[in-house]
Amino acid sequence: xxxxxxxxxxxxxxxxxxxxxxxxxxxxxxxxxxxxxxxxxxxxxxxxxxxxxxxxxxxxxxxxxxxxxxxxxxxxxxxxxxxxxxxxxxxxxxxxxxxxxxxxxxxxxx
Amino acid sequence: xxxxxxxxxxxxxxxxxxxxxxxxxxxxxxxxxxxxxxxxxxxxxxxxxxxxxxxxxxxxxxxxxxxxxxxxxxxxxxxxxxxxxxxxxxxxxxxxxxxxxxxxxxxxxxxxxxxxx
Numbered sequence: 001x002x003x004x005x006x007x008x009x010x011x012x013x014x015x016x017x018x019x020x021x022x023x024x025x026x027x028x029x030x031x032x033x034x035x036x037x038x039x040x041x042x043x044x045x046x047x048x049x050x051x052x053x054x055x056x057x058x059x060x061x062x063x064x065x066x067x068x069x070x071x072x073x074x075x076x077x078x079x080x081x082x083x084x085x086x087x088x089x090x091x092x093x094x095x096x097x098x099x100x101x102x103x104x105x106x107x108x109x110x
Numbered sequence: 111x112x113x114x115x116x117x118x119x120x121x122x123x124x125x126x127x128x129x130x131x132x133x134x135x136x137x138x139x140x141x142x143x144x145x146x147x148x149x150x151x152x153x154x155x156x157x158x159x160x161x162x163x164x165x166x167x168x169x170x171x172x173x174x175x176x177x178x179x180x181x182x183x184x185x186x187x188x189x190x191x192x193x194x195x196x197x198x199x200x201x202x203x204x205x206x207x208x209x210x211x212x213x214x215x216x217x218x219x220x221x222x223x224x225x226x227x
Contacts, residue, residue: 001171003154036213038155045204045217046155052211089155093212097160097168101147104154 004029004090004102011108017078020105022090023071028100030071034093037066037075041086049088050075077107085109112136114218116205118190122225128192132205132218139186143209146179146190148201149220156201160209161188195225 005023012018022029022037029035037050048057050066053073063078073092077084090102118130132144146158159169159179167179173192181188192199203223207216 003156006154032212034212038214040149040155045220046214047217048213048215051213055211057215091155091157091214093209097162098170099157099209099212101155101157 001028001094001098001100004092004100006088006090006102006105008103009106009108011110012077012080013110014080014082016080017076018080018107020075020077020088020090020107022073022075022092022102024073024092024100025071028092028094029068029073029090031095032093033068035066035068035073036091037064038089038091039084039086040089046089080109082109112207112216114205114207114216116203116218116221118203118221118223120221120223122195122223124196124225124227125194126225128190128195128199128203128223128225130190130203130205130221130223131187132189133185133187134207135186137207139181139183139188142207144179144181144188145206145208145214146203147206147214147217148203150198150201158190158192158203197225199223200225 038046040046054066116132145160178191202220205218208214
């Protein structure tokens with residue numbers, strides 16, 4: 001069970017859109033529509049942003065959206081804002097009642 | 111609103127056993143899933159394991175031989191033990207409500223555990 005692969009960093013200017021990829025295998029990302037995404041500001045607890053691939057919990061801005069194609073899931077942040085600067089992690093169900101997280105992506109707002 | 115309050119020793123020596131406890135308020139431990147997740151410095155999140163609504167634990171295969179997750183419904187608490195720790199186990203450890211819908215909704219405040227001789 002290897003960590004899902006994410007780009008180390010992604011950056012964008014305020015108002016722009018950015019996309020973070022999360023690549024796994026057919027045993028995790030590709031095998032289930034069960035990818036979730038978390039925003040983490042250092043020193044705070046991570047926050048769930050997307051669950052089951054594309055669903056937003058109550059209270060999460062609709063600027064955040066999720067999708068999947070094959071073994072790669074993606075998180076898109078539109079209308080980038082300064083408060084979006086954080087680390088982002090994907091997570092997938094990996095079968096046999098286990099979960100695997102991604103390597104993490106640092107988002108910088110220029 | 112579910113609240114998770116966690117505690118445990120923050121400094122361990124190699125080969126010792128890490129022990130953390132998480133007290134749940136605002137929800138009953140019974141009938142729900144509860145997990146432990148960690149964040150090593152400079153690395154990504156890692157799912158350690160869960161205890162199910164039936165009291166059955168499931169573990170990350172890479173940690174399975176050293177991990178024990180248990181629940182005390184009378185105290186509304188659940189616990190993590192990780193044996194034979196090394197420096198690689200240095201991390202912030204979070205207790206978490208979930209998975210719910212295969213996701214992790216409510217997180218404790220995190221406990222930094224450092225392993226150093």
